[in-house]
Amino acid sequence: MPHAKKVNAMHLQDIKKLYVETDGVGLAELVRKKEIKSSELVEAAIELIEQVDPAINSVAIKTYEFARRTAASECQGPLAGVPFLLKNVGSACEGIPLDQGMKALQGLAWSSQTEMVTRIRDAGMPILGRTNAPENGWSIGTENRLHGKTRNPFDPSRTAGGSSGGAAAAVAARLVPIAEGSDGAGSIRVPASCCGVVGLKPSRGRITYGPDIADAWFGCVYTLCNSLTVRDTAAFLDVTSGNSPGDPYTTQKPERSWLSLCTQAPKKLKIGFTRRANWGPAPDPEVLSSLDDNLRLLESLGHTLIEYDLRTDIERAWWDYNDIVSVEYSRDFKSLGSNLINRSLDDEEFCPFNRAMMHRARSLSAIEYSESISATRKAGQQFAAEIAPFDVFVSPTLTQLPRPVDYWSMEESDREAYLSRWSDAAFMFIFNISGNPAISIPGKPSKAGLPVGVQYVARHGDETTLLQLAAQVEDRHPWNAHLPAVSGLGR
Known part of the structure; x- marks a missing residue:
């Protein structure tokens, strides 16, 4: 991604080309230098959405006039003036509809606003709309009855991942350089892997849930973004991180910005890695090839690599966690209706x-629910303890290549059959329940050109090491040359 360069009077077509070729931090630099206007970036983004998105269906709700008003902002932050998309699950914003993929909520504009959205708006990022997500978010595909199916920009027969599939697809297609994502079991990292972009799930306590709620699923849901580059993610973390009074989980920020820290190479790291999960089928050979390519690069950078296979029972933890999710899900639905x-x-x-999840929730006794909470917390503690000896732990993001659209269709009424198919994401939810920060970055694509992600995990609170290592890898092998045809620049 090029940094800022001189922009004279430009036609929209020229601005669109610059917009597609430049990451968020670079675009904000141009705006700060008054070499381009935020309003021009917004118009370029709008035209690209109208031109490109029909092929992938990543944008569910459009708020162009809202974005045009915000584009006049005089903010000077690291991402000020950069067009942005919210996710269509969870993130309330005053004046923007949020329907969570449900017809019953269609067109409903919420009166409240999450603190994270307030920070995004205060940072001067014009909000163009909301990205598509599955109904209420519990899927690693992105399909719903209200807004339809989001398709992978690299192959429309394949899923974009989920639940932040709309966000990752929009970023991969260069509709925006950064889009909001949330992650309860891999929902930032899975679509990052499927679409060849960056996806960081931050540490537990890094982003406040406030002001309307104190906690989501006992601290297992995280919000941040999908982005084109590591520095975009670092800048967005700078803009949105921080706690609110009374938050049940807190994490101290570094003295310097993550954007500045990620420009420094990390120290020589002790890196653990695994090529297998103890749940689900063996990883696809092309996934392992991409992982091995990444490991060779890490070794060439002077880091020490040690193979280590996780021992804690992933499958057992998955079913305990889903009993928690079923109850929390049902409570969320009740709240949506009544409030x-x-x-x-x-x-x-x-x-x-x-419906199947709600039926499961109704079948559980209070004691069974409490037992699932206890077991999930214990498993999270065990996963964190297993990787604690390493500065970074590396695994595939997904163990398989992007699945066909509908593979994780929520039209499935058999809860057990549906949830069993999540074994592709065996390395995802375990770090939701442990609280560790985890990032998916693009690895070597498959022979057919499908994106493949590699996951890095660090100790709690250490996003700095993740961002530095990911930036070091990106510097050696920039992944943004691998473009989907729908971006307008082709492969």
């Missing part, structure tokens, strides 16, 4: 899988 539309939502208003 937003003043009525209870009927079971038939939900997709079949969500």
Whole structure:
């Protein structure tokens, strides 16, 4: 991605080309230097969405006039003036509809606003709309009855991942350089892997849930972004991180910005890695080839590599965690009905899988629910302890190549069958429950050109090491030369 360069009076076509070729930090630098206007970037983004998005369906809700008003902002932050998309799950914003992929909530503009969205707006990022997500978010595909299916920009027959599939697809297609993502079991990292972009799940306590709620799923849900470059993610973390009074989990920030820190090479690291999970089929050979390519690069950079296979039972932890999710899910649905539309939502208003989750929740006793919480917390502690001897732990992001669209369709009513297919993401949720920061970066693509992600995990609170290592790898092998045809620049 080029840094800022002189921009004279340009036609929209020229601005679009610059926009597609430049990351968020670079675009903000141009805006600060008054070499381009934020309003011009917004118009370029709008035209690209209208031109490109019909092929991938990544943008579910459009708020162009909202973005045009914000583009006049005089903010001077690291991402000020950079067009942005919110996710269509969870992140309330005053004046922008949020329907979570549900017809019952269609067109509903929330009166409240999350603290994270307030920080995004204060940073001067014009919000163009919301990206597509599965109904209420519990899927690693992105399909719903209201807004349809999001497709992979590299192969429309393949999933973009989920639940932040719309975000990752929009970034990969260069509609925006950064888009909001959230992650309860891999939902930032899975689509990052499928779409060949960067996806960081931060440490537990890094981003506040406030002001409306104190906690989501016992600290297992995280919010941040998908982005084109590591420095974009670092800048966005600078803009959005921080706690609110009374937050149940807190994490201290470094003295310097992550954007400045990620320009420094990390110290020589002790890196653990694994080529296998103890749940699900063996990783695809092309996934392992991409992983091995990344490991060779890490070794060439002077880091020490040690193979280590996780011992804690991943599958058992998965089923315990989903009992928690089923109850929390049902509570969320009850809250949506009572707080937003003043009525209870009927079971038939939900997709079949969500109905199955609610039925599971109703079957659990309070003691069984409590036992699942205890078991999940213990498993999270064990996963964190297993990787604690390493500065960074490396694994495949997904163990398989991007699946076909509908592979994780929420039209599936068999809860156990559906959840068993998540074994592709065996390395994902374990770090939601442990609280460790984890980032997916693009690895070597498959022979057919499909993106393949590699995951780095660090100790709690150490996003700095992850960002420095990822930036070091990006510097050696920039991944943004691998473009989907729908970006307008081709492969």
